[in-house]
Amino acid sequence: MINPAELLSDRYGFSIGNIHTSWNETLATLLSHRSIRAYLPKPLPAGTLESLIAAAQSASTSSNLQTWSVVAIEDPERKEKLSQLAGNQAHIQQCPLFLVWLADLARLTCIAENLGSPHEGLDYLEMFLTAVIDAAIAAQNAVIAAESVGLGTVYIGAMRNHPERVAKVIGLPPYVFAVFGLCVGYPDPAAQAAIKPRLPQTAVLHRETYQLAQQVGAIACYDKVMKDFYSQRQMNFPGNWSEHSVKRIASAQSLSGRDRLREALNNLGLKLL
């Protein structure tokens, strides 16, 4: 097992010593996370998908409603179509397994209709948000399960660039929305992915009450860490993290088509009242 001080130093970009707590394989897996965008053409062992889904289903779920589903895609043609809809991200075609995680309000709609019960509550933003949270928590359990057995993953938020077209490709009924995709496969060792540092804890951890002004120093520190991280890896990211982040939120156009998400969701039957 990699030692905690080394993992913590990679996670923050500077040495913070050991956190004084017991250390175990689960923490080591969590702290070792990095997104993988290059995969070996190696099939997954039989039963992998089912164990990832069992891990996902073991996550908490709001009121045990289980308002999520997932579509597992292995067909190269379907992966190719989804890759195109996600801005031609090659890793979607390359990975042996592509999972599309769904906020699923169709199942409850169907159950209510079969029982002759109204289901107006499903039309509210709250239920949509519940389903998105459920899907995200479930997916993250699958990510940790995958990483714990030596697989790599990367989330694909670009599934939301063209929600209606994605829905067609994977045959979604009304009231179901593809929240994100997830590539799963064996990492290609020739394309070593590094642990990407995160903001210092002083930026994200607030004790008793929220503090905004106090984050300035932590952000400045992180900007330096990330500038070095980008340049050490010859990544084509001009500027630091703050500069990079503000570009991502500057305008509706910066959202890669997702500025029309409300309209797309309405088209998929989700009213968001």
Ligand SMILES: Cc1cc2nc3c(=O)[nH]c(=O)nc-3n(C[C@H](O)[C@H](O)[C@H](O)COP(=O)(O)O)c2cc1C
């Ligand atoms: C919801 C979500 C959507 C994401 N969408 C994409 C994507 O479309 N393409 C991609 O290459 N990475 C995507 N990522 C991966 C992030 O870029 C990555 O997690 C972040 O840069 C931190 O790097 P790390 O995961 O290696 O620590 C996404 C991550 C999340 C959580």
